[in-house]
Amino acid sequence: MHARRLRTALVPLALVAATATACGDDDRTSTSASGEKLDKATLTLNWYPYGEHAPFYYGKKRKIFEKHGIDLEIRAGQGSQKTVQATGAGQTDFGWADTPAVLAGVDQGVDVKSLGVFLQTTPASVQSFAAEGVASPADLKGKTVAGTAGDALTKTFPIFLRKNGMELSDVKVQNTDPAGKIAAVISGKTDALLGYASDQGPTMRNKAEKDVAYLRFSEHGLNFYSNGLIAGSKTLQGRGDLAKRMTAAVSEAWAAAEKRPGPAVAAMEGASEQLPPKDVLSEQFKTTLTLLHTDATEGKAPGANTEADWKRTIEVFSEAGLVKNPKPVTEYWDAAKGITG
Known part of the structure; x- marks a missing residue:
């Protein structure tokens, strides 16, 4: 059903650019019900909404993103590789994508970085x-x-x-x-x-x-990083502290959803015509919650990464042949805008 999101053979950037709608520079703010100015931001998922995505919808419902000054629009994706391409091209402010696709994208020159991997134990x-x-x-x-x-x-x-x-x-x-x-x-x-x-x-x-x-x-015996939050240089360099606020909001939303998985899954109602049945969503999210940490990050906030875990992941995909030219961790992960603890 959602398996196509696992593919990491990247589509040509020109194809994505031709088929995706670019984010304009105008009308980038809105006003909340309480009169607060918010930055509009788009998040493109790795696939159509399924249980793993509950924290984003719960975060919107609980106004966690608003608390961080963000008016968030969640968009369905068509596979991690396309989300990586669109994010690097500035066609979405943020993406939610599988780390192998991020590594392969950077390897091929896509201008994108991780702000933090949240699924740190591979499913x-x-x-x-x-x-x-x-x-x-x-x-x-x-x-x-x-x-x-x-x-x-x-x-x-x-x-x-x-x-x-x-x-x-x-x-x-x-x-x-x-x-x-x-x-x-x-x-x-x-x-x-x-x-x-x-x-x-x-x-x-x-x-x-x-x-x-x-x-x-x-x-x-084999673990590596999976899905996480990504951004391209247009967002990282051109929109002030939006990336750091977004990372903090996503982490808070995941922490809140982890405490209340039932309401988190319920917040997905109406998210997509392709939405799985509620019992499937619940099982998907229950399993997702077992993937949030490695031994090195146990007890830390969702999305907190370590350089050692990144290195191990890069080594796995270099051995697998998905990364031809391994780079330093800093080329893949923007730790300064990530979660530190």
Whole structure:
């Protein structure tokens, strides 16, 4: 359903520029009901709204963004790679995108930086129906797994296997269109799929009415950064302290949603015609809340990153071949505008 957001093969910048509507420089402020001047800002998601995005809608409902002087417009995305491109081109003020797509974008010259990764434990996983009995990586031997050529999951799957004493030849990866992976498992064409525990799994369980089992990469020796807040130079350099205020507001919204997950999910009502059922949204967000920290950031505010975690993530995607020319952490992450604690 949302799997296309996992693809990291970047589309040409010219294509994005031709199809996206650029943000104008006029009419960039508004006035709140209490008479406060607000900066208008756009946030383009990685995909159509699903459970992971609840904090943004909850933050709007609770006026957290207004508190930080921001009149926020949330837009649906069409995959992390397109969000990275649009953000770098200044067609949206902020983006919510997968870190592999950010790394690959910077590698290709896209002018974008992370303001902080919020999903610091990867939701990357092998997902199958519990009845298949896939309880450990070794149980994947001889199985057929739906994957999408070139995306971050398929690129890191061989690393996951090697860390667990296996080789890619032990498993058959069937190249499958992202939108068709769930159907492939439900129909029995594949035994499992490569997906995000916070995304496809709950949808698959809802559609098939069968329990889903997960082999999470992070629980079997391989972790890397996932989704986070990004901005391009037009926002970072041309709109004063907006980026720092936005980062603080997003962090506060996530902290508030973590305390009240039910109301946070309820705040998504009407967000999109493609919105998953409420029970799927709830399960997606419940899983998302298990991804907010690494050992280095446990107890810190949502979105607080460390240089060491960034380095490990860069190393993983360099090994996976998604980053051809690894750069210093500062080329990917603007720590000065991020969350410090």
